[in-house]
Amino acid sequence: MAGKNPLAIDISRLGRRPGSMIEVHETVPSPSRIGLDLIRIEQGAPLELDLRIESVSEGALVTGTVSGPATGECVRCLEPVGDEVSIDITELFAYPGSTTEATTEEDEVGHVVDDRVDIEQSIVDAVGLVLPFAPLCREDCAGLCPDCGVALVDAEPGHAHDKIDPRWAKLAALKDQAGDGSDG
Numbered sequence: 001m002a003g004k005n006p007l008a009i010d011i012s013r014l015g016r017r018p019g020s021m022i023e024v025h026e027t028v029p030s031p032s033r034i035g036l037d038l039i040r041i042e043q044g045a046p047l048e049l050d051l052r053i054e055s056v057s058e059g060a061l062v063t064g065t066v067s068g069p070a071t072g073e074c075v076r077c078l079e080p081v082g083d084e085v086s087i088d089i090t091e092l093f094a095y096p097g098s099t100t101e102a103t104t105e106e107d108e109v110g111h112v113v114d115d116r117v118d119i120e121q122s123i124v125d126a127v128g129l130v131l132p133f134a135p136l137c138r139e140d141c142a143g144l145c146p147d148c149g150v151a152l153v154d155a156e157p158g159h160a161h162d163k164i165d166p167r168w169a170k171l172a173a174l175k176d177q178a179g180d181g182s183d184g
């Protein structure tokens with residue numbers, strides 16, 4: 001079932017001898033959309049894996065970095081925002097039959113399944129922590145004009161609309177009514 005997931009890394013060549021180590025340096029398509037509503041690594045975007053996988057007594061210890069392009073929209077002006085995201089991973093995957101596997105739940109520590117370690121959840125968790133909840137195209141993005149929706153950065157200096165303050169508009173209406181009354 002995990003066979004098609006490029007983030008379920010085959011560690012069959014690692015062996016179980018403590019101290020043995022393999023390295024993974026490859027770029028794989030992201031199997032899912034990873035991130036937040038406003039900014040995320042899209043499904044299929046290239047994820048660059050730079051990992052060391054070491055055999056320790058209880059399992060396989062995965063350490064290293066994963067990076068990929070995050071794309072989204074500025075929360076103020078909705079212009080496209082792009083950023084390169086890089087996260088660090090340190091995750092132990094328990095070997096089948098190990099004490100660690102027997103004494104932990106799947107959601108506490110990863111497990112080696114069919115000679116594979118699936119690092120997708122680790123990436124999802126870490127990426128969620130580093131991406132901004134409110135991405136900005138630039139720190140001082142002026143956003144959109146609340147009246148006409150034009151991006152203020154593209155508008156003329158001092159862009160504004162002549163309009164009557166709603167409180168004055170109400171007064172003006174009352175005045176009109178009073179005027180009508182005196183006429184009749």
Ligand SMILES: [Zn+2]
Nearest residue numbers: 074077137141
């Ligand atoms: Zn912006």
Ligand SMILES: [Zn+2]
Nearest residue numbers: 145147148149
């Ligand atoms: Zn405007």
